[in-house]
Amino acid sequence: MTALSAPAAPGAVRAHRARIRMRWITWRQHRTALAGVAIMLGGCAVVLGITGLRMQHAYASLVRGRCPLTGALDISRCGRLEGAYYHAGYPLTGNVLLVTVALPAIPVLIGMFVAAPLLAREYEAGTFRFAWTQTAGPTRWVVAKLVGLGVALTAASGAFGALVSWWLAQVDPLASDSRWQPAQFGLTAVTFAAWTVAAFAAGAFAGALIRRTVPAMAATGVFVVALTAIAYKKLDTLLVSAGPVIGRTTLLGLPVYQPGSPPVTFMLGQAVTVSVPAGSWPLRSWITGPHGQLIGSLPSRVLALNAQAENRWLAGHHLVLWTAYQPPGRFWLLQSVEGAAGLLLAVILGAATVLLVRRHTA
Amino acid sequence: MNVVETARLSKRYRGTWALRDCTLAIPAGHVVALVGPNGAGKTTLLNIAVGLTTPTAGSVTVLGGEPAGSPAARGGIAFVAQDAPLYANLSVADTLHLARDLNLRWDQPRADARLAELGIPPRRKVGKLSGGQQAQLALTLAVARQPELVILDEPLARLDPLARHDFMGSLMAAVTEDGMSVLFSSHVVAELERVADYLIVLSRGQVQMAGSVDDLLAGHCVLTGPAAEAGTLTARLPVIHGRRAGGQAHLLVRCGSDEAAPHGWQAHQVSLEELVLSYLREPEASALPGPAALSGAGLAVRP
Numbered sequence: 001m002t003a004l005s006a007p008a009a010p011g012a013v014r015a016h017r018a019r020i021r022m023r024w025i026t027w028r029q030h031r032t033a034l035a036g037v038a039i040m041l042g043g044c045a046v047v048l049g050i051t052g053l054r055m056q057h058a059y060a061s062l063v064r065g066r067c068p069l070t071g072a073l074d075i076s077r078c079g080r081l082e083g084a085y086y087h088a089g090y091p092l093t094g095n096v097l098l099v100t101v102a103l104p105a106i107p108v109l110i111g112m113f114v115a116a117p118l119l120a121r122e123y124e125a126g127t128f129r130f131a132w133t134q135t136a137g138p139t140r141w142v143v144a145k146l147v148g149l150g151v152a153l154t155a156a157s158g159a160f161g162a163l164v165s166w167w168l169a170q171v172d173p174l175a176s177d178s179r180w181q182p183a184q185f186g187l188t189a190v191t192f193a194a195w196t197v198a199a200f201a202a203g204a205f206a207g208a209l210i211r212r213t214v215p216a217m218a219a220t221g222v223f224v225v226a227l228t229a230i231a232y233k234k235l236d237t238l239l240v241s242a243g244p245v246i247g248r249t250t251l252l253g254l255p256v257y258q259p260g261s262p263p264v265t266f267m268l269g270q271a272v273t274v275s276v277p278a279g280s281w282p283l284r285s286w287i288t289g290p291h292g293q294l295i296g297s298l299p300s301r302v303l304a305l306n307a308q309a310e311n312r313w314l315a316g317h318h319l320v321l322w323t324a325y326q327p328p329g330r331f332w333l334l335q336s337v338e339g340a341a342g343l344l345l346a347v348i349l350g351a352a353t354v355l356l357v358r359r360h361t362a
Numbered sequence: 363m364n365v366v367e368t369a370r371l372s373k374r375y376r377g378t379w380a381l382r383d384c385t386l387a388i389p390a391g392h393v394v395a396l397v398g399p400n401g402a403g404k405t406t407l408l409n410i411a412v413g414l415t416t417p418t419a420g421s422v423t424v425l426g427g428e429p430a431g432s433p434a435a436r437g438g439i440a441f442v443a444q445d446a447p448l449y450a451n452l453s454v455a456d457t458l459h460l461a462r463d464l465n466l467r468w469d470q471p472r473a474d475a476r477l478a479e480l481g482i483p484p485r486r487k488v489g490k491l492s493g494g495q496q497a498q499l500a501l502t503l504a505v506a507r508q509p510e511l512v513i514l515d516e517p518l519a520r521l522d523p524l525a526r527h528d529f530m531g532s533l534m535a536a537v538t539e540d541g542m543s544v545l546f547s548s549h550v551v552a553e554l555e556r557v558a559d560y561l562i563v564l565s566r567g568q569v570q571m572a573g574s575v576d577d578l579l580a581g582h583c584v585l586t587g588p589a590a591e592a593g594t595l596t597a598r599l600p601v602i603h604g605r606r607a608g609g610q611a612h613l614l615v616r617c618g619s620d621e622a623a624p625h626g627w628q629a630h631q632v633s634l635e636e637l638v639l640s641y642l643r644e645p646e647a648s649a650l651p652g653p654a655a656l657s658g659a660g661l662a663v664r665p
Contacts, residue, residue, distance in 0.1 A: 022463070025464070133412050
């Protein structure tokens with residue numbers, strides 16, 4: 001209680017405690033904003049949780065084991081069963097695109113309403129003159145708030161991203177490659193948390209730079225929307241197509257469905273379907289002839305043959321089918337690359353925010 | 363020890379100099395009034411002293427050599443900014459909690475006792491307090507830190523006369539109890555005598571006059587005499603400011619206390635308010651402590 005590093009004041013020093021604490025202050029000043037985030041994430045989580053569980057239950061009881069992937073398919077019966085399963089998550093399952101477009105708005109809102117006022121309001125109201133002239137000083141104040149709130153938001157958005165991934169997997173249990181789609185690639189625990197913390201840092205930076213709440217919120221909104229668009233349109237596409245594995249198959253006949261886990265297939269021309277390991281993200285495929293020459297597509301007269309005749313034709317022509325794909329084992333590696341990019345951006349913006357505050361105040 | 367010491371301190375905002383080559387030393391143990399017209403650079407000087415603003419040029423140290431804005435400086439200086447900005451949505455008790463968490467030294471019993479004495483309810487939101495109560499709360503927060511120096515920027519500007527009186531009473535009581543130094547800025551010149559014992563007049567970003575109130579008053583007098591002779595007297599004596607009323611001229615002159623008035627003229631004591639106003643009307647005149655006389659004993663004359 002008496003180990004004071006500061007010079008002693010004249011008169012009796014009745015030290016309350018010789019430690020600066022930021023936790024209570026951070027909580028007290030931002031509990032309303034954090035409650036808003038909790039309500040927003042919690043509300044979405046409840047809806048996703050209920051519809052996800054209903055889909056899971058419906059799939060287990062209606063579809064699994066009753067609609068075989070091998071053997072003869074009863075199209076109308078399977079369609080009916082899948083329709084009932086799909087309906088369990090309605091209306092979300094009917095609007096998966098809407099869900100994957102709406103959820104990235106959450107980081108935007110967090111940046112605008114939690115982060116942008118963090119410093120802008122202090123400047124606008126002049127309270128920084130009070131807060132930053134206490135013994136703790138501006139650096140401690142800003143760093144503690146950025147780190148404390150950043151960690152809390154990362155944890156919350158990470159948990160939420162994991163829930164969204166789980167929900168998306170329930171929507172389409174057969175398509176194990178759907179998580180590779182750009183709209184879903186950015187909605188996992190890793191990427192959603194990374195973009196949320198980046199949006200938070202961007203909002204804080206805008207507040208420190210602009211120093212007015214409403215313009216800082218507007219700038220944050222524009223910046224984070226642009227950032228999200230770039231991440232989904234460019235970064236995701238770039239990442240999932242980076243350094244693909246090239247598979248080589250001699251085309252002797254049509255691949256057949258394998259029992260067990262459903263293979264990912266895609267069409268070549270019309271008749272030839274190509275298998276890649278389950279959970280892979282197929283990127284492209286092409287056929288070369290016996291001398292290595294590229295063959296654009298199979299001749300149309302071959303496509304018109306029945307399967308048996310087509311197999312005979314293929315066996316006699318020594319064609320090689322090449323496929324480029326991301327194997328399933330790469331998924332979390334590429335996720336962590338995108339996560340690291342978001343986190344790096346957050347750290348850079350956070351450091352810039354601290355520097356701005358320090359430059360403004362001594 | 364000097365609580366604030368600056369050397370050729372300058373601050374420029376977008377091409378305009380708020381402070382220009384401002385050199386001053388404020389000794390500890392005083393209640394110092396920093397006066398000057400609006401735009402003289404008072405707020406800039408105080409903001410630099412508490413580390414909220416970085417000077418463009420020059421140096422500033424506080425509390426006997428600590429760099430302004432350093433942790434040691436922040437620990438020993440409590441600052442009450444203009445209009446005492448506090449968090450309007452926090453309760454009084456939460457505001458105390460916040461200040462307690464942000465400081466190493468904190469006297470909670472004293473803060474509680476002061477607020478009880480002032481009748482400020484702890485549960486009330488700061489935004490719902492009157493202007494006078496907000497100012498008193500800001501002062502309570504400053505005093506509870508047990509600082510060596512309290513800096514207040516225009517503490518009286520938005521208070522009504524009664525609140526002004528009460529606020530200054532509280533400040534003086536705290537000074538008496540703790541012996542801390544006080545530096546406050548004001549563009550209100552009246553009533554300074556009651557509280558300040560050291561005066562700095564800032565004008566156009568520079569120190570125009572600095573010294574202890576007693577020395578400044580002893581070093582100046584008003585000569586009253588026939589207006590016709592005012593011209594010859596002005597050429598002979600260091601006249602700061604002259605005004606004529608009827609056939610009489612009143613000249614504020616720098617003079618020693620034991621000097622006799624010229625024949626036909628009467629010497630009067632000058633009031634602090636009159637002295638400050640005269641200097642403010644004559645921005646070219648200055649009265650500064652000499653190099654070895656920080657107490658203000660000798661007044662260096664600058665044309």
